Amino acid sequence: MAGGTLMGASLTTASARVDVAGMLWTLARTDFKTRYHGTVGGFIWALLKPALMFVVLMSVFSFIFASSPNYRLNLIVGLFLWDFFAEATKTGLTSLHAKGYLLAKTRFPSWILVVASASNALLTLAVFLATFLAYLVLAGRAPGAAAGALALFYLLMFFAITVGISLAGSVLFLRYRDLNQVWDVAIQAGFFVAPIIYPLEILPERFHFWLYLWPPTPVIQFCRAVLVDGVLPTARANLLLAGMTAVILAVGVLVFRGQVADATEKL
Amino acid sequence: MALIEARSLAKSFRIPSDRRETVREHLFNAFRPRTFERLDVLRSVTFDVQQGETLGIMGRNGSGKSTLLKILCGIYRADRGSLRVGAPITPILELGLGWNPELDGIDNILLLGTAMGLRLREAKDAVDEILAFAGLDRFANVPLKHYSSGMASRLAYSVAFKTVREVLVLDEIFAVGDAEFRERCEARYRELSAKGHTIVLVSHDPRVISTFCSRALLLDEGRVAFEGRGTDVVGEYSRRALTASAGPARA
Incomplete structure (x- = not known):
């Protein structure tokens, strides 16, 4: 039994069982089908977007940053990680609204909708990473076990950050229907705040702290360090990233829990 | 009590x-x-x-x-x-309203079925029975946007009756x-x-x-x-x- 008191009303209900894994899979699969018409050809478009961006940016900026030996690899890692963040948070923001037809019909843990909304972006990132790792292996630059484990850890943190932002955004979007446009602007500006097309080192060191407060920055920098440069970030740096992730996820969960009870009334 | x-x-x-x-x-x-x-x-x-x-x-x-x-x-x-x-509780409310219109009958059954408490395996096993109950066997692979409102309601009630x-x-x-x-x-x-x-x-x-x-x-x-x-x-x-x-x- 689950119980609670909300705004003076006390509610005690028997918990309904939901096959969380089955529902997540069904949502992810049907989202893929809706978005790409269930075809691999359709999915290729999702990969082409950051890939084409890479070609264009590389053509221009690799001349400017010719002195940076790993510029191209750093650029493509940064672009795909950024694309995941931008796509996942954008779809996460509208996830409850988009699946309102399910929320209005029955009761189930609605966070499932938010988490599942990142599935398409996650798939694109997974395909890129598999390809990128294959390249590193063929080029004789395969990351070691520690670097691989850390890269996985950073991706997990990135996913948690994305979920935290999406949880808060999904319920706030029901209250502020132009929040997706506001987020679009933030994402556009955030692309330049994160050191994706430029090496962080070109900026004075006193700005680095501020840039690291933008969540994609540490993830992109740390992933580059372990996958491209073969350098392991310090334990302190990893702890700070974990702390930042915990705060974002906690805030996301708190905002979500505070607002979700009224969500169906705002659909 | x-x-x-x-x-x-x-x-x-x-x-x-x-x-x-x-x-x-x-x-x-x-x-x-x-x-x-x-x-x-x-x-x-x-x-x-x-x-x-x-x-x-x-x-x-x-x-x-x-x-x-x-x-x-x-x-x-x-x-x-x-x-x-x-x-x-199994709610059967406003079921005629709202589906994913781009998905076919089967995918919508799996989506609503799992949301209403069926395990995915159970939902898959129940697809034929649900379609038969709704009298929509022939429309299993037709996107919901081509269903009439009555057909969509029948499908929803059939899913709900299966998930009781x-x-x-x-x-x-x-x-x-x-x-x-x-x-x-x-x-x-x-x-x-x-x-x-x-x-x-x-x-x-x-x-x-x-x-x-x-x-x-x-x-x-x-x-x-x-x-x-x-x-x-x-x-x-x-x-x-x-x-x-x-x-x-x-x-």
Whole structure:
């Protein structure tokens, strides 16, 4: 039994069982089908977007940053990680609204909708990473076990950050229907705040702290360090990233829990 | 102890004098006062439902029936009062509304089925049975956007009937589809009732309430105006409807 008191009303209900894994899979699969018409050809478009961006940016900026030996690899890692963040948070923001037809019909843990909304972006990132790792292996630059484990850890943190932002955004979007446009602007500006097309080192060191407060920055920098440069970030740096992730996820969960009870009334 | 205990449930909605649904509207009107009109949909509703009982709920449009059902199912939350539900609920509400129109019948069955509590494996195994119950076998692979509203409703009710938990909450269940489908629904309903499921049923149809409900409530302006046997509540509902329709004529 689950119980609670909300705004003076006390509610005690028997918990309904939901096959969380089955529902997540069904949502992810049907989202893929809706978005790409269930075809691999359709999915290729999702990969082409950051890939084409890479070609264009590389053509221009690799001349400017010719002195940076790993510029191209750093650029493509940064672009795909950024694309995941931008796509996942954008779809996460509208996830409850988009699946309102399910929320209005029955009761189930609605966070499932938010988490599942990142599935398409996650798939694109997974395909890129598999390809990128294959390249590193063929080029004789395969990351070691520690670097691989850390890269996985950073991706997990990135996913948690994305979920935290999406949880808060999904319920706030029901209250502020132009929040997706506001987020679009933030994402556009955030692309330049994160050191994706430029090496962080070109900026004075006193700005680095501020840039690291933008969540994609540490993830992109740390992933580059372990996958491209073969350098392991310090334990302190990893702890700070974990702390930042915990705060974002906690805030996301708190905002979500505070607002979700009224969500169906705002659909 | 009753399986469902509702005590003094109240629910109101705040209707603002001007709509502010965007960040822009909130910012530009931050210093402009706005007023809210309170719409009391449920004022104080108290009732019990015993294990295995079928409770009918009647009332005019706007009397609070649908809001009460949504509170029972946990879709809306009450502002005041207390509610204790001792078993998992399967809601069958507004099922004709909203599907993913781009997905075909099978994918929509899996989506709604898992949301309503079926394991994915169970939902997959039940697809043929659900389509057969809805009489939509031939349309299994057709996107929902090509279904008529009646077909979509039939499919939704068929999924819901397959996912039944201990308590069933039904909204105008027998108003959907053609005579043949309604007959299938009634047969399934009788089967579930015979198995001891507890049922809360909203309907405007006197036949449905008097036939299927051992006890019923009549809601009026957010309160329980009358409570009794199904046939008695139907009588009171009809009497009030006649009085209401006769009123303006006399005036």
